[in-house]
Amino acid sequence: MDLRIEALTPENLEAVLALPPQSGDDEPVAPTAWSVAEAYVQPTAWPRAITADGAVVGFVMANWSPDESEPAFRAGIWRMNVAADARRRGIGRFAVEQVAAEARRRGVDRITVLWDADHPRSPEGFYLRCGFRPVGELFGQRLGELRV
Numbered sequence: 001m002d003l004r005i006e007a008l009t010p011e012n013l014e015a016v017l018a019l020p021p022q023s024g025d026d027e028p029v030a031p032t033a034w035s036v037a038e039a040y041v042q043p044t045a046w047p048r049a050i051t052a053d054g055a056v057v058g059f060v061m062a063n064w065s066p067d068e069s070e071p072a073f074r075a076g077i078w079r080m081n082v083a084a085d086a087r088r089r090g091i092g093r094f095a096v097e098q099v100a101a102e103a104r105r106r107g108v109d110r111i112t113v114l115w116d117a118d119h120p121r122s123p124e125g126f127y128l129r130c131g132f133r134p135v136g137e138l139f140g141q142r143l144g145e146l147r148v
């Protein structure tokens with residue numbers, strides 16, 4: 001499987017917007033359309049399509065905001081979702097590694113993520129397997145940190 005991350009383009013946007021969850025779905029992450037809209041108004045957002053053998057299989061959005069007063073929002077994963085039929089094949093881990101690599105390129109030595117630990121489909125196990133260490137709570141969500 002040839003995994004890559006790509007900037008959003010007119011060519012891949014439709015497939016990115018078709019990823020789950022869609023509006024109204026009970027998932028622990030916002031629909032991709034929300035993330036794309038937020039990225040439009042939030043210049044610190046770093047949205048990327050994840051492709052496998054040329055097909056979009058996921059989406060990850062990081063945030064790079066070194067001057068942010070809240071340390072948890074300076075560098076990290078803001079959103080991530082993998083197509084339902086592509087999960088458990090290492091795509092999420094690949095996306096975490098790509099965000100970590102981008103952090104290193106930017107001279108950042110840690111990334112953070114917030115997750116809903118109480119949701120029935122919480123991604124907590126995934127983030128722990130990827131090496132994130134729980135370091136606190138913020139806005140009722142668990143805050144995880146990964147040294148990169």
Ligand SMILES: CC(C)(COP(=O)(O)OP(=O)(O)OC[C@H]1O[C@@H](n2cnc3c(N)ncnc32)[C@H](O)[C@@H]1OP(=O)(O)O)[C@@H](O)C(=O)NCCC(=O)NCCS
Nearest residue numbers: 028029080081082087088089090091092093123125126129
């Ligand atoms: C969470 C999510 C991004 C994981 O993506 P994925 O491609 O299935 O993850 P990977 O296959 O790369 O898994 C990496 C490791 O985490 C483990 N893992 C994945 N999902 C897990 C889960 N729900 N619970 C426990 N472990 C999990 C895998 O077994 C694997 O472990 P290993 O490599 O040590 O064997 C995906 O399930 C998803 O999109 N979920 C819905 C949206 C969501 O919750 N997004 C995160 C919101 S912040």
